[in-house]
Amino acid sequence: MNTNSRTSLTLAVAQLNLTVGDVVGNADAIIAAIGRARAAGADLLLTPELALSGYPPEDLLLRPDFYRACERETQRIAAAAGELCVVLGRPVAIGAARFNAASVLRGGKVERSYFKNLLPNYEVFDEERYFEAGVDACVFDLKGLRLGVSICADIWEPGPAEAARAAGAQVLLSLNASPYHMNKHAQRLQVLRDRVRETGLAVLYCNMVGGQDELVFDGGSFALDHDGRLGYAAPAFEERVDILRFDGARWQSELKAVPQGLEAGVYEALKLGVRDYLDKNRFPGAIIGLSGGLDSALTLAVAVDALGAERVRAVMMASPYTAQMSLDDSREMVARLGVRYDEIPIEPAMQVFAQLLEAQFAGLPADTTEENLQSRIRGMILMALSNKTGAIVLTTGNKSEMATGYATLYGDMAGGFAVLKDVYKSLAFRLARWRNTLGPVIPQNIIDRPPSAELKHDQTDQDSLPPYEMLDAIIEAYMERDQSPREIIAAGFPEAEVRRTVSMLTRSEYKRRQAPVGVRVTQRGFGKDWRYPITSRYQDEF
Numbered sequence: 001m002n003t004n005s006r007t008s009l010t011l012a013v014a015q016l017n018l019t020v021g022d023v024v025g026n027a028d029a030i031i032a033a034i035g036r037a038r039a040a041g042a043d044l045l046l047t048p049e050l051a052l053s054g055y056p057p058e059d060l061l062l063r064p065d066f067y068r069a070c071e072r073e074t075q076r077i078a079a080a081a082g083e084l085c086v087v088l089g090r091p092v093a094i095g096a097a098r099f100n101a102a103s104v105l106r107g108g109k110v111e112r113s114y115f116k117n118l119l120p121n122y123e124v125f126d127e128e129r130y131f132e133a134g135v136d137a138c139v140f141d142l143k144g145l146r147l148g149v150s151i152c153a154d155i156w157e158p159g160p161a162e163a164a165r166a167a168g169a170q171v172l173l174s175l176n177a178s179p180y181h182m183n184k185h186a187q188r189l190q191v192l193r194d195r196v197r198e199t200g201l202a203v204l205y206c207n208m209v210g211g212q213d214e215l216v217f218d219g220g221s222f223a224l225d226h227d228g229r230l231g232y233a234a235p236a237f238e239e240r241v242d243i244l245r246f247d248g249a250r251w252q253s254e255l256k257a258v259p260q261g262l263e264a265g266v267y268e269a270l271k272l273g274v275r276d277y278l279d280k281n282r283f284p285g286a287i288i289g290l291s292g293g294l295d296s297a298l299t300l301a302v303a304v305d306a307l308g309a310e311r312v313r314a315v316m317m318a319s320p321y322t323a324q325m326s327l328d329d330s331r332e333m334v335a336r337l338g339v340r341y342d343e344i345p346i347e348p349a350m351q352v353f354a355q356l357l358e359a360q361f362a363g364l365p366a367d368t369t370e371e372n373l374q375s376r377i378r379g380m381i382l383m384a385l386s387n388k389t390g391a392i393v394l395t396t397g398n399k400s401e402m403a404t405g406y407a408t409l410y411g412d413m414a415g416g417f418a419v420l421k422d423v424y425k426s427l428a429f430r431l432a433r434w435r436n437t438l439g440p441v442i443p444q445n446i447i448d449r450p451p452s453a454e455l456k457h458d459q460t461d462q463d464s465l466p467p468y469e470m471l472d473a474i475i476e477a478y479m480e481r482d483q484s485p486r487e488i489i490a491a492g493f494p495e496a497e498v499r500r501t502v503s504m505l506t507r508s509e510y511k512r513r514q515a516p517v518g519v520r521v522t523q524r525g526f527g528k529d530w531r532y533p534i535t536s537r538y539q540d541e542f
């Protein structure tokens with residue numbers, strides 16, 4: 001055991017919700033956390049990775065002025081910190097070299113900086129585009145205790161933690177910008193326990209919280225003793241500054257938040273993703289086309305839970321194909337939620353388009369063209385309401401639809417943020433049922449009825465797609481786990497359905513490129529981590 005039984009430290013963990021590019025606002029938030037830490041008698045404040053710039057700043061990191069702003073605000077934070085020790089995540093440029101840094105601020109100045117050793121370049125991360133890797137460990141003394149510094153991906157492999165131990169560290173401070181996906185928290189705990197077992201170091205893990213385009217950071221900061229015992233666990237999805245003590249051997253904290261179940265975690269991620277996208281982009285509210293189907297109902301529930309009923313409005317745009325049940329269920333749901341609700345029938349617009357195109361379409365059979373027109377009329381109405389009010393249109397398409405191209409360009413894909421973009425239809429059903437356990441906001445009939453686009457009479461999704469449970473499992477194997485069609489068939493899925501699904505998936509890349517950004521909740525979503533060519537002759541072997 002490496003720890004010092006006579007030394008005791010009080011530490012503040014800043015699980016902050018920061019905004020990319022808002023260097024001054026982020027500095028203000030960090031200075032406010034310094035005030036809380038000082039009031040609690042803390043010796044040290046730990047911030048998340050790149051707290052000052054927000055994460056990920058992407059190509060802002062290529063702009064020299066951005067570093068100048070970060071340097072100026074670092075000085076302001078150092079002055080505010082005074083004798084409190086602050087470990088600040090920030091980007092640093094030294095000549096042409098750029099680093100993902102954690103600086104130890106003390107006595108009004110930057111005492112030393114650690115540069116992230118392991119730059120992640122997988123999944124949604126592309127830090128090698130911006131940063132050079134640091135090579136040295138960073139260990140400093142605080143009240144007789146030796147503290148080592150580590151930045152996010154550094155701790156996912158043995159090297160940097162071992163280097164900190166070899167340099168004399170007794171405790172490791174880990175700054176993180178670790179985005180959420182399902183089961184990520186359990187993965188983090190496992191990885192950190194491995195490092196603790198290898199090095200015998202106690203670890204304090206501080207993660208950021210908040211939505212940033214497709215990413216949601218879930219917080220869930222925690223501390224492990226040198227023997228792997230969990231000494232502190234912050235609630236996920238909340239901004240907070242926690243105070244805990246390290247008595248030289250163990251972390252002392254009352255906070256031991258219990259991990260959430262899968263549905264609760266995904267639902268919270270969707271809520272935070274929506275709330276922060278709207279708030280950080282300054283939208284007054286959200287508009288949703290409500291159809292009486294599951295996806296728009298779930299999107300509405302998430303939006304109201306995220307924003308409050310007064311910032312959300314729903315619009316039902318019935319056509320001659322809309323069942324009375326769809327109208328009844330929509331009315332029932334908005335009554336339960338108390339949101340503004342309007343009905344704008346689209347038949348007059350359908351008739352005008354039919355007339356306008358009559359000569360062009362003479363002699364041609366009706367097909368999806370007419371169905372897509374309905375969808376586009378609805379998209380046009382929603383976008384007009386957005387333009388007039390400033391509210392953003394939330395699209396309702398789910399991951400199963402994004403994968404298969406089962407959506408209309410400039411129709412139901414028209415909008416600014418795709419809430420369920422990474423939620424399979426089968427998961428959407430589970431989320432709706434789970435949400436109703438907190439209070440029945442989604443009418444049961446919406447959950448029970450067979451999904452239908454209602455673009456012609458007696459249509460159901462299953463006329464065009466494999467059953468959702470099977471479809472989702474095939475997509476997950478092909479898209480998230482890179483399995484070949486042969487492996488998927490060998491796992492027991494019917495060849496015809498695998499062929500159909502893979503063909504729809506590969507043919508619809510062009511649609512995904514035009515789709516709005518949406519919250520990532522799986523390890524691989526259709527966003528930063530999915531970069532397939534649109535123009536491609538590659539064919540999978542069967």
Ligand SMILES: Nc1ncnc2c1ncn2[C@@H]1O[C@H](COP(=O)(O)OP(=O)(O)OC[C@H]2O[C@@H]([n+]3cccc(C(=O)O)c3)[C@H](O)[C@@H]2O)[C@@H](O)[C@H]1O
Binds near residue numbers: 464510
């Ligand atoms: N490689 C490519 N690069 C760029 N653009 C390409 C393209 N290939 C086709 N296109 C363009 O895309 C067009 C086809 O896409 P699009 O116009 O979307 O139409 P399309 O994919 O043919 O039809 C929409 C599909 O979405 C389904 N759906 C399901 C659920 C709800 C809704 C709804 O709307 O509410 C719709 C509907 O049943 C239908 O199967 C082509 O006519 C062409 O203009």
Ligand SMILES: Nc1ncnc2c1ncn2[C@@H]1O[C@H](COP(=O)(O)OP(=O)(O)OP(=O)(O)O)[C@@H](O)[C@H]1O
Binds near residue numbers: 318454
């Ligand atoms: N009658 C309608 N009124 C308002 N919006 C509609 C209507 N029909 C479709 N939309 C919008 O288009 C989206 C796609 O609708 P559609 O019903 O075709 O597909 P879906 O995947 O079954 O979605 P949902 O489960 O919400 O019905 C809906 O979620 C909704 O936002």
Ligand SMILES: NC(=O)CC[C@H](N)C(=O)O
Binds near residue numbers: 153
């Ligand atoms: N920002 C990072 O370095 C993140 C890397 C790490 N795999 C995580 O998601 O936690």
